C-alpha cells in the first residue's frame with residue numbers, strides 16, 4: 001500500500017498569496033519595527049478572541065516567560081506543570097529560576113489532570129501551567145477551582161489551540177494569562193510570533209513595558225525615548241510590523257483553516273472507531289478542539305510509525321515528554337498515567353492540507369494494520 005508515491009506531511013505552512021501586497025507596503029514603508037501594524041494586529045486579535053488585553057510578541061516562548069514573571073514567579077518558586085508539551089512551556093519556568101513540579105496527565109486527553117494538582121501544592125507554589133494538548137481544551141473549571149483555593153495563578157499555554165473553545169468561550173481568555181504561538185506551522189503564522197493575553201489591566205500595562213526593555217513607549221518622548229526612566233528592566237520580546245502584517249492577512253483565513261482541521265479530526269473520530277489496537281482520545285461535549293494535531297493511542301507505536309512512513313504517511317509523537325531530559329533530571333517524579341499515555345500516543349496528519357482522499361487513505365491504512 002502506498003499513497004501515489006508521495007508522503008502526506010504532518011505539518012505544512014499556510015501562506016496566502018495575498019500577503020505579498022501588504023507585506024511589500026510594510027517593508028518599504030520606512031518603518032518595520034513595532035509600530036502601527038502591531039497595534040492593528042493586537043486590536044484584530046482582541047476582537048477575534050474576545051479578550052481586551054492582548055500583547056503581540058516575538059514568540060510564545062517569550063509570552064510564557066513574560067506571563068510567569070507577571071504572575072510573580074521568580075527564583076526558587078514552584079510551578080505545577082505538565083511534562084507533555086513543547087520544551088518551551090517548561091524551559092520558560094527554568095528561565096525564571098523556578099522549579100517545574102510535574103503533574104500527571106489525564107489518560108483520556110494527555111492534558112494536565114487537575115486531580116493531581118492539590119497534593120503537589122507547597123508554600124513555594126506560585127502558579128499552574130496548563131497546556132491544551134493538540135488544541136483539546138484542558139479541564140479549566142477544575143484547574144481554576146484548585147488554583148483559587150491555594151492562591152495560584154493559572155497560565156494557559158494555548159500554543160496549539162487557536163480556535164479552541166471551552167464551554168463556548170475561547171481558551172486562553174479566562175485565566176490570569178493565555179499564550180498563543182504564531183510560529184511557522186501553527187494554524188496561523190507570522191513566521192515567528194506569539195500573543196500574551198492578560199486578564200488583569202495592570203498586568204497588561206506592566207507586560208507592555210516589560211516586552212520592550214521596561215520602557216514606556218506611550219509616555220511623552222521629547223528626545224526619542226532617551227530620558228524615559230526604566231523602573232523595572234524588561235526584555236526585547238515585542239512583535240514587529242513585518243510579522244504583524246503577515247498575521248493580519250493570516251487572520252482572514254484562520255477560521256477556515258481551523259474548520260478544515262476540525263473536519264478531518266471528526267472524520268478520524270468516526271472512521272477509526274472499533275479498530276483493534278487503536279484507542280481514540282476523549283471527546284467531551286463542553287469543549288471543542290482546534291485540532292492542531294490529532295493524537296490517537298496505538299499498540300506497538302514505534303512499528304506503527306515505521307509502517308505508516310513506508311506507506312507515505314508521516315506520523316510522530318511531536319513532543320518528547322519534558323521530564324525525561326537531563327536538564328530537569330533533579331525533579332523527576334513517578335507519573336504512571338503519563339508513562340502509559342506516551343507509550344502509545346502518536347499524531348496523524350489532520351491539517352488543512354489533508355484532502356478527503358488523503359484522510360480516507362490514512363484511515364484505510366490504519367485499518368489494514370501495521
Ligand SMILES: Cc1ncc(COP(=O)(O)O)c(C=O)c1O
Pocket residue numbers: 058059060061062085086088089131157159160180181182183192193194
Ligand atoms: C505547547 C507549546 N508551547 C509553546 C510553544 C512555543 O512556541 P513558539 O515557537 O512561538 O515560541 C510551542 C511551539 O510549538 C508549543 O507547542
